[in-house]
Structure formats: structure tokens, C-alpha cells
Amino acid sequence: MKIITKIYLSIGFILLVFVFVTVAYFIQSNKVDNAIDEVLLSTEIIQANSNLQKAVLDAQAGMRGYLLSGKENYVEPYYAGVAEYLIELNILRKLNQSKPANIGYLNQIDQQFNNWNDSIASPLIEAKRNVNAGPKAQQEYNRLYYKTYTREEGKTRIDRIRYFTDLIEKVETRNKKALVGKLKTSQNLTDLLSLGLTVLAVIIGIATALLLGKTIKKRILSMQKLASNLARGNFEMKLTDHDHDELSSLSADMNVMAQKLQNSFAHLKKMNQELDQFAYVVSHDLKAPLRAINNLAEWIDEDIGETTPEIRKNLSLMRGRVHRLENLINGILAYSRIGRTKIEQNTFDLRELLQEITESLAPLPNQKIIIPTEPLQIQTEKILLQQVLVNLISNGLKYNNKPNAEVSVSAELNGKNYLIRVADNGPGIPPEYHEKIFGVFQTIEARDTIESTGIGLAIVKKIIEEKHGAIRVDSEPGQGTTFSFTWPLSQPVVLAPI
Incomplete structure (x- = not known):
């Protein structure tokens, strides 16, 4: 199963739990709302029932007050x-x-109240109003009064009304208490259910995240x-992954990459060995004939004695060409070995x-090398920096056409690099040659005019670039030349031996 599918399923399951929580909470909330409505209904019924009782008692008290006083305001x-x-009955x-x-x-209450009102209260009030109309009216009032109070018919009906109203109050009070208990239970259940399912969803989410996270x-x-x-050059390690997901594909690709790197490294190692063998052949097998030719030219020069200047010139030219070829071979070997050994x-x-360097170059009396007066400690490959400086300084002297040739060297710290400048007061370099001079076998002057292999600046640039530095030239014809290059504070480079 793919990782993204696992993630989707995990998220879907968590969402499903939350949906279940929401639905359960909604159902319980509806139950709570219904219970609240029933509690409120019972409360309203109890209140209306109490108002009904009060209305009956008020009617009874008004009748008695009128019967005792005979005054209309008491009725x-x-x-x-x-x-x-009537109002409260309708509400109930x-x-x-x-x-x-x-x-x-x-219905029982209404029946009893109507009987009390129609047969007792209303006739008694009417009889009381007419009691002074004559003996018959007085006799009728006495009969009704006797019926009401002596035989207690009025009290019996009022007691029946109170009995049924008390029943309603008891039923609704009991129902209200039960509903309140049910409401509390529902609320507690809702809270527990919501809390429990939420905690469950969180636990599942955390467990899923930890499981996936640990696996990934x-x-x-x-x-x-x-x-x-x-990175350390160990290409033997391989990954084993049987999950058949995106990371499995990535692991397989990395195994393929490791195998290709291993093959490439083996091929490169073989090529380096061949190059080393070639360097050995060039260094020993090619130089030996050149030395023999040079020695032979010197012997001929010694044996011929006095001869024409042209022959001696040709012999000297031959020895010069031999030295140039030997220097060219050394330059090619030096160029090829850069970047291959620490x-x-x-x-x-x-x-x-x-x-x-100044002592080794042995400048002529009319040549001057100016170096910094302040010490500057450097930690780097001394032989490489020496090779760069020797090439630049020697070029500044070799190609200088001024009567008093000067080459000045300056150095300073510039961030994480040393900034080193080598400037001369020579003839300068035209702008169109500023890039070409760093190519292999590139020279401005003809080789017969000034002895040169044309590989010195190529070696300089390659060494500096292997150090992750940069070099540039600033020059105009007749204004001298300044080579500026950066040299990292501490950056190892490799170099292969000849």
C-alpha cells in the first residue's frame, strides 16, 4: 500500500470518528433539548395549576365575604x-x-367547579341580593345557606377540586423530578461520550502518526x-524495502544509482591507473630520448670546433627545442595530476x-620583486600556492620589456578568502587575450621570440579553481598587468604524483 494511501486512510478514519462524535453529540443534544422542553412544560403546568387553585379559592372567598357582609364590593x-x-383552565x-x-x-375539576358555581355560589349570591324582598326570599336564602354550610355540599365540591389539582401537581412534580434526573444523565452521557470519542480520535491520530512516522x-x-x-566512496551498501510504496521506488532508484556509481568509480579508477601508466611512460620513456638528443647536440658542438656561425646557431636552436619539449612534457604532466591526490x-x-621564490628565480639586476612587509600566516597546500606564484611572478619578469622591470605582490584577508595580487609594469595584455591566455598552449609572443610552453597560466587557473577560488586579469596595452586571485582560508585539494 502506498504511503499517501495510508495517510489518506488514517486521516479518513480520524475524520470518521469525529463525524461519529458530532452525530452522537447532536443526538444527545436533541434528547437534552427535549428533556428541557418537557421540564419547562411541567413547570408551566404546575404554575398554571397553582393559579387555577388560587382562582377557585378567590371565587370561594369572594362568595363568603359577600354572604357575610352583603356589600357588593366584597363579591x-x-x-x-x-x-x-376560565383563563387558567384554558391554559391548562x-x-x-x-x-x-x-x-x-x-374535566373533573371543571365539572366540580361548574356544579359548585351553578348550584351553590351563583344561587347563594343571587339569594343574598334578594333576601330583603320578603319572607319567601329569606326562606330560599336560608335553604341554600343550610345546604351549603350545614350539609357541606360546597365544601365537598371545593375539596374535590383541590383533590384533582393536587393530583395534577403531584404528577407533574414527580414527572419534573424524573425529567431533571434524565436531563442530568443525558448531559453527563453527552459530555462523557464527546470526551471519550475525542480522546479516542486523538489517541488514534497520535498512534497513526507515530506508527507512520517511525516506519518512514x-x-x-x-x-x-x-x-x-x-559520499564516503562506499558503493557496496544496498537498501532492502518490500513495502511497495513511494519510498520503495526511491530505495530501488538509490540502489540503481549506487550500482551505477560503483561501476563509474571502477571505470574511473581504471582510467586513472591507465593515466598514471601513461604519465610514467611519458616521464621516463619520452624524456630519455630527449636527453640523448640534447647530449648528442652538445657533443657535436664540442667536436666540430671552429665552424660557421649558422651551424652553431642551428645546434643551439635544436637544444632549445629539446628543452622546450621537455618543459612541455613536464607542464602537461603537472596539469594532468592536479585534482587527483590529497x-x-x-x-x-x-x-x-x-x-x-625570489631567491629561486634570481632576478637580474634590472629586475625587482616587491613583496609585503607585514607577515601573513596561511594554512594551505604550500606547494600549490608556490606553483601559482612562481608562474605569475616569472611571467611578470619574463615578458617585461621595461628597462627596470618590477613585479609587486600583495595579499590581504577578504572574508573567507585570501585576496592575492601579482602586478607588473610590463607591456600589458590586450583585452581580447584576457581569457585566451588561460588556455593550454596559448601564448601572446611567438615561442621562438620568448621561450614558453604556453601551459603555465592554464596550470595556475586549474589549481585555483580546484581550490574553489577565482582568478582574473586587469590589463591594458602599455599599462602593465595585474593578476588577482582568491585563495580559500583552508580548502584541501588533491594532486596526483608524476
Whole structure:
């Protein structure tokens, strides 16, 4: 299975858990909302039932007050209680539409209240108003009063009303308590479910991430180890991966790359061995005939004695060509060996190195080499820097056409590099030759005019570039020449022996 598929499945599973959490929370929230609605309904029923009881008591109290005082203002609570009763009864019927038992109780309450009002309260009030109309009116009032209070018919009906209202209150109070408990349970269950599923999703996510991360990390570390081995030149290591995913393909590609590098390295090693063999042949087999030719020319020159100047000139020219060819061979060998073997670094004073170079070049009386007066410690391959400076300084003297030739060398630290300049007061170099002079076998003057192999500046540039430095030339005809090059503070380079 591909890694991206594993990641998608893991994310999908986590999302599925969160969806389940959301749905479960939604369902429980609906249950909580329904429970809250039922609690609020029971509360409203209890309140309306209490208001109904109060209305009945107000009606009863108003009737009694009027019967005792006979004053009309005392009967007003009766009428207000009857009106309030009708309002609260209507409210209770609406609130209890889904509760048949309560509707039955309300019907009983309404029946008892209507009987009390129609047969007791209303007739008594009317009889009280007409009590002074005559003996019959007084007799009727006494009958009704006796029926109400002596036989307690009024009290019986009021007690029945109170009984049913108490039933409604008890039922709704009990129902409210049950709903409140159910509500708390639902809330707790919702919180626990949400928390539990969320924690589960987080645990699954972390476990999946750790598992995938550990697997991927282990395989990536193996690839990193392979890359490190390749960087160190160990091409034998191979990766083993059977997961058949993107990293497996990458591992296979790295194995192929390692194999190709191993083959290329073996081929390069073989080519280097052949090049070393060629250098040995050139160094020993080609130089020997050249030395023999040179010795033979010297013997002929000694044996012929006095002869024409032209013959001596030709012999001298022949020896010069032999020396040039030998120098050319040495230059080619020096150029080819750059970058193939590590050279030990040394710490030395640049000023002392320039003094050694000055002594080895042995400038003529009209030639002057100016070196820095301040010491500058350098840690690098001394032989390479010496080869660069010897070529540049010797060129500055060799090609200088001034009566008093001068070559000055300066050096300074420039960031992570040494900036070294070699300037002369010679004839200068035309701009069109500024790049060509660094090519192999390139010279400005004819070789018969000034002895040169044309490979010195090519060696200089290659050494500097192997050190990851850069060289440039600033010159105009008649204004001298300045070679400026950078030399890293400490950067190893390799050089193959001849």
C-alpha cells in the first residue's frame, strides 16, 4: 500500500470518528433539548395549576365575604376568581394536550367547579341580593345557606377540586423530578461520550502518526545512511524495502544509482591507473630520448670546433627545442595530476614563501620583486600556492620589456578568502587575450621570440579553481598587468604524483 494511501486512510478514519462524535453529540443534544422542553412544560403546568387553585379559592372567598357582609364590593373577588379560573383552565387544557390523564383531571375539576358555581355560589349570591324582598326570599336564602354550610355540599365540591389539582401537581412534580434526573444523565452521557470519542480520535491520530512516522523515519534513515556511504566512496551498501510504496521506488532508484556509481568509480579508477601508466611512460620513456638528443647536440658542438656561425646557431636552436619539449612534457604532466591526490596542508608565512621564490628565480639586476612587509600566516597546500606564484611572478619578469622591470605582490584577508595580487609594469595584455591566455598552449609572443610552453597560466587557473577560488586579469596595452586571485582560508585539494 502506498504511503499517501495510508495517510489518506488514517486521516479518513480520524475524520470518521469525529463525524461519529458530532452525530452522537447532536443526538444527545436533541434528547437534552427535549428533556428541557418537557421540564419547562411541567413547570408551566404546575404554575398554571397553582393559579387555577388560587382562582377557585378567590371565587370561594369572594362568595363568603359577600354572604357575610352583603356589600357588593366584597363579591368582586368572586367574579375575578371565576374569570381567572376560565383563563387558567384554558391554559391548562392547551398545555396538557399530550397528557390524557391530566385532561381527565381537568374535566373533573371543571365539572366540580361548574356544579359548585351553578348550584351553590351563583344561587347563594343571587339569594343574598334578594333576601330583603320578603319572607319567601329569606326562606330560599336560608335553604341554600343550610345546604351549603350545614350539609357541606360546597365544601365537598371545593375539596374535590383541590383533590384533582393536587393530583395534577403531584404528577407533574414527580414527572419534573424524573425529567431533571434524565436531563442530568443525558448531559453527563453527552459530555462523557464527546470526551471519550475525542480522546479516542486523538489517541488514534497520535498512534497513526507515530506508527507512520517511525516506519518512514526508519526507512529514510536507511536512505540517509546509504547516501552517507556513497559520499564516503562506499558503493557496496544496498537498501532492502518490500513495502511497495513511494519510498520503495526511491530505495530501488538509490540502489540503481549506487550500482551505477560503483561501476563509474571502477571505470574511473581504471582510467586513472591507465593515466598514471601513461604519465610514467611519458616521464621516463619520452624524456630519455630527449636527453640523448640534447647530449648528442652538445657533443657535436664540442667536436666540430671552429665552424660557421649558422651551424652553431642551428645546434643551439635544436637544444632549445629539446628543452622546450621537455618543459612541455613536464607542464602537461603537472596539469594532468592536479585534482587527483590529497596534498598535506602547512601553516607558513606568505612573506617567507615569497622570499624563497625570489631567491629561486634570481632576478637580474634590472629586475625587482616587491613583496609585503607585514607577515601573513596561511594554512594551505604550500606547494600549490608556490606553483601559482612562481608562474605569475616569472611571467611578470619574463615578458617585461621595461628597462627596470618590477613585479609587486600583495595579499590581504577578504572574508573567507585570501585576496592575492601579482602586478607588473610590463607591456600589458590586450583585452581580447584576457581569457585566451588561460588556455593550454596559448601564448601572446611567438615561442621562438620568448621561450614558453604556453601551459603555465592554464596550470595556475586549474589549481585555483580546484581550490574553489577565482582568478582574473586587469590589463591594458602599455599599462602593465595585474593578476588577482582568491585563495580559500583552508580548502584541501588533491594532486596526483608524476
